[in-house]
Amino acid sequence: MNIFAIETSCDETSASVVSNGLKVRSVVISSQIKIHAGFFGVVPELASRAHIENINHVIWQALSYAGINFTDFSRKIDAVAFTSGPGLAGALLVGAIAAKSLACVYKKPLIPVNHLDGHLYSSLIENKSVRLPFLSLIISGGHTELVAVEDFGKYEVLGSTRDDAAGEAFDKAAKMLGMSYPGGPVIDKIAENGNPEAVRFTRPYLKGSWDFSFSGIKTALLNYLKTNPVRNEKQLNDICASFRQAVAETLCFKSFEAAKKFNLKRIVLGGGVSANSLIRKIFLETGQKNKIKIFIPSLIYSTDNAAMIGCAAYFKQKKCGLKYDDVQLKPNPSLSLENWRL
Template sequence: MNNTPESAALQRPSIILGIESSCDESAAAIYGESGLMAHALHSQVALHADYGGVVPELASRDHIRKLLPLIERVRAEAGNPELTGIAYTRGPGLMGALLVGASVAAGFGMSLDVPVLGVHHMEGHLLSPLLEDEPPAFPYVALLVSGGHTLLVAVEGLGRYRLLGRSVDDAVGEAFDKTAKILDLGYPGGPALAALATSGDPAAHDFPRPMLARPGLDFSFSGLKTAVMLAVKNGERSPQADADIAASFQQAVVDTLVAKCARAIEATGMQRLVVAGGVGANQALRAALIERGARDGFSVSFPRQAFCTDNAAMIALTGYLRRSEFRRGIAGAEAVARWPLDELAPPMAEAPTADRTGTA
């Protein structure tokens, strides 16, 4: 019988600490065989509000202050379980912010003598609906809509991702924030614009639905933002006029996203759509996708509101699902600002834990 420390570790229930620090949320979570055990998040919205956007240096400094207390909090809430691995966001994201999380993970791994794994931030989003009580089954089409990314991805299994379409310019969350800035709605602009749109007329302005007339699944939102800018410049400003612009802009975005999702479902032959990322919390988008799914015969799944934006629960889950890739030994604080999703691969088969040189 193999009684090495490595084999003993494999026999313990897997309990993974997740750490997220890719942008302006500091977060920690613990995921085990029974599911999500604890999670906590600190948002930096108030810190960056005066600047109208994320200031990378301030974000990094705040992660340094907040991550350790968040980790201690989730460990206590989970009952101080014995961790078998630490997963952190390796990329993509702001390099300084990523390095804070990577360094904390490496330090904890060394002090607790547990392996560390850097995971892909966008894979976390793609898998976040699996945190729900009734998770969608593979395969599915995923719409990832956030401040930095707008992607349509065929998710055929863990680590098996096929890019179907992406934004050729602004991400949809970025378009929301820039439009909100034009309307003087402050930061973060997306939720404020969505709230204003509820009192506006979505048919007041005939804004463009970019790239819908073209074949394919790519997106473009910069022209839509320009149309809003011209409407504000050439029109009279009033609370109702601003609400009408917000509603018309949101409707143009929703129509574009819904049409491209339906096109992706038809092209792949899949019957499930998963929506992830911060813009996935938008109620108008959710309602329109559910309606289109009911009409066209495909199901639509969303993570709960707390797991639409950046969070550590999805990072801990991804680490848990990739637990066969953990390797013992001293981990480096690895981080990458850019990390193409198509570089990922399915997890390696379960094997005895080894050090980073590959020796058992």
């Protein structure tokens, strides 16, 4: 089964052709980082405009790389999927309109996909050995979610962030340190040359809860810089290494405690922050020590991409059936992770 998928939830315009959920025949991603860098964050209006400018070309490229053109779309594509939320309203609308148009013109089923479902299953694309049930940690600029996955579309959200998401904490820390946007990759790179024990930032474990909180780490950094302004490269390296260590340890501690509590032998990471080199290293090392298998998507599937939407769409239709959804279906910017309706 070939699914043509579109992802436009935030600042990446992406399209992909996915066969049987796990074989990516093409994936194209157009990033908007240069557009938003000067504002040190995504500007919704600019994001929507960029999606409008990029969507047609991205769709054409994804089809072309998969050896498909518009004349044989009807014969070679079985369904169209798109991100229905959560995300920026205008950005979501661009992808939804494009997907609805294709589904309507070529008379194909339309599969709305939760963006978080995409991150949940992104590791399956390259790791066919992933078995259910598993614990999923979704970490991105807008989300930090700890989810027990019993079956496809059957979840229990154990915890989420009470304030800043992990990626947001990295971005804000980078801004305090005078770095460029997005902050996560910059801090990750600079931290490689620093001492992670140089500064002891708070670890907000929130005992008795599986929730996360990163505002405390952010405030601790702000207070530290007030009395210890950055004066040289070594100090900057050490601060970045220490901040990265605090975030990574917090994520790791919560995840493994939850895995032990609920007797889950597999942890699956997803989201842009899972690209962080220390987070990947700590999870893999801790997993080996605790005999818990760790699955982390490669960098291209860690960040927002349409291949993960196509993957999730395949398993959704397999479990719930292929339905011809109403083209009036509207995207939901505040959509939460919820069980699939059979």
